[in-house]
Amino acid sequence: MKKRWRVAALGICMAMLTCACSTQTEKADTSSTQQNGEKKETxxxxxxxxxxxxxxxxxxxxxxxxxxxxxxxxxxxxxxxxxxxxxxxxxxxxxxxxxxxxxxxxxxxxxxxxxxxxxxxxxxxxxxxxxxxxxxxxxxxxxxxxxxxxxxxxxxxxxxxxxxxxxxxxxxxxxxxxxxxxxxxxxTDNAKASTEVATHMVESLGDAGQVVVIAHDSKSLTSQERVNNFIAEIQNNHPNMSVAGPYYMDQIDDIKKTIAEQQLDIVPVEGQELDEEQQTALDDAIAQITDEDIYNYILEMNPDVKGIFATNGDTTMQALTACEGKDMKDVVIMGYDADQEEIDAMKDGRIAGMIVQxxxxxxxxxxxxxxxxxxxxxxxxxxxTGYTWVTPDNIEDRTVQDILYAEK
Missing domain, CATH: 3.40.50.2300 (Response regulator)
Known part of the structure; x- marks a missing residue:
């Protein structure tokens, strides 16, 4: 009989211990889903x-x-x-x-x-x-x-x-x-946004140095607003800074032609056509030129560049790739938009700032x-519709994370 009571008592103790452990686990789970008294968001x-x-x-x-x-x-x-x-x-x-x-x-x-x-x-x-x-x-x-x-x-x-x-x-x-x-x-208020980019660029460069402007197109009024307001802020208010460009990426055929002419030592004369052999060589050279070559050409034409302003996500990333390819990692790059590539580059500190629409x-x-x-x-x-200025310093902030682009 005593043996049975001992077994029963042991069972009760084990049950109480299990219950206590369960209670502690529940408390731990509850505390892990709360912070400062707030429930974890779904x-x-x-x-x-x-x-x-x-x-x-x-x-x-x-x-x-x-x-x-x-x-x-x-x-x-x-x-x-x-x-x-x-x-x-x-x-x-x-x-x-x-x-x-x-x-x-x-x-x-x-x-x-x-x-x-x-x-x-x-x-x-x-x-x-x-x-x-x-x-x-x-x-x-x-x-x-x-x-x-x-x-x-x-x-x-x-x-x-x-x-x-x-x-x-x-x-x-x-x-x-x-x-x-x-x-x-x-x-977006592009005039205000691009003026703000110029202000941040000035601060980053210590109000001195050359900035290259690369625009995604020359036709849209949006692109024109971004380019014109950025350049106006630099030229009107910062005499120790200069602007090269703008280089328009919808005019790449003209840029390719210029690159090919330089490669072949062809000096175009107004009103004078090339002979058949020269024209064939020029056409072949143009066909070999890539977008990467164009960005490299822009950097070669501006060896003293300190900063680059690009007007959309694609031009921003192309400029970054070109600078890294030429080991020009000190060039300050600022641009627009927030594709995943740009976000990753900003987290790594390779892009200094972006206008996130x-x-x-x-x-x-x-x-x-x-x-x-x-x-x-x-x-x-x-x-x-507003915009947010995003930098490596604030990109992890909740307020910034909420406005970054997300595909659906």
Whole structure:
């Protein structure tokens, strides 16, 4: 009998010990999910907070929500970008699609009743001809409203006239145009942003030295604003600094021709054509020149360069690659956008600073602007979607992480 009691007592003790250990484990688990009394965020909560951080950058704030936008069932909205494969454009697409999802949820639309948005863009960024073809196709679908990031400010005027004649409201985003019938422009304040880059460049270089400007294109007003305002700040306010360029990457054929002529010791004479042998040699040389060669040429033409300002993600990374290839790692590189390559390079300290735009908010606000046009609610002429200055020092901050681009 005593033996049975001892066994029972031992069992009770083991159970109490197990319970105590379980309690301690639960406490440890609870403490691991709490910090300063706050529960650990779920993935959904984190995503929602990041979404709201992007929408909070939009000014006016009315373009960061879908309140009061009672569109009819089945409304079709069209958005045409300057590209489709890059993270920046994919993020704009994600913002637009989320805005439409919020609209359908708010209005209770399901199935075929849902409002629809279609984002389209050239397979190769900044392809003027392909963008115009896409614009023609979308106008044939008679969308309730159409938004476009214009590659060439003069290329779409005929199509815009056609849209106006057919009562299709026009919105521009990312890149503005001069067309008089534009109802609203949704974009970054590029003048302010590029002036800020110039200010940071001046600080980094100690207000002295040469800066090279490399621009992704010469046609869009967006690129022109970035280039002109950066250069104006340097030239007007910093006499000990100089600017080389701008070098436009949509004019690479001209640059390739110059490189090939120098390689072949050909001195072009105005009004005089090359003989057949020279022209063949020149054409062959041009065909061998790569984009990498162009960036190397720019650096060779400016051996005293201290800083480089590039106007988009691709030019920023190309400039970085060229500098590293020539062991010019002390050159201060600043640019635009935040593709994963740029983010990684910044974390490594190889890029000094970036203007990170708000493409998600841009896509979202563009849908809101389109909806307001359809409903005759009126629009602000300019909707500022905001930007953030990002450096290796703040890139890990939560406020910065929330606005970095994310593909969907």
């Amino acid at each position: 993935a959904e909560e984190k995503a929602e907070k990041a979404k709201q951080a992007k929408l909070d950058l939009i000014d006016p704030t009315a373009y960061g929500n879908v309140d009061g936008l009672e569109l009819e069932k089945g409304t079709y909205l069209s958005i045409i970008g300057k590209g489709s494969s890059e993270t920046y454009w994919k993020t704009i697409k994600a913002g637009a699609e989320d805005a439409v999802a919020d609209l359908n949820k708010e209005l209770g639309y399901e199935g075929s009743d849902k409002i629809k948005v279609v984002y389209s863009g050239p397979g190769k960024s900044d392809d003027v001809d392909e963008q115009v073809s896409i614009l023609d196709e979308e106008l044939d679908r008679y969308p309730a409203a159409l938004a476009i990031a214009i590659v060439d400010s003069k290329s779409c005027e005929v199509q815009f006239d056609l849209a106006t004649m057919n009562g299709i409201p026009l919105i521009t985003f990312d890149s503005v145009g001069n067309y008089q019938g534009i109802m609203a422009s949704v974009m 708000n493409p998600y908010g841009m896509g979202y606000a563009t849908v809101v602007a389109e909806a307001r046009c359809v409903l005759n609610m009126g629009n602000e002429a300019n909707v500022n």
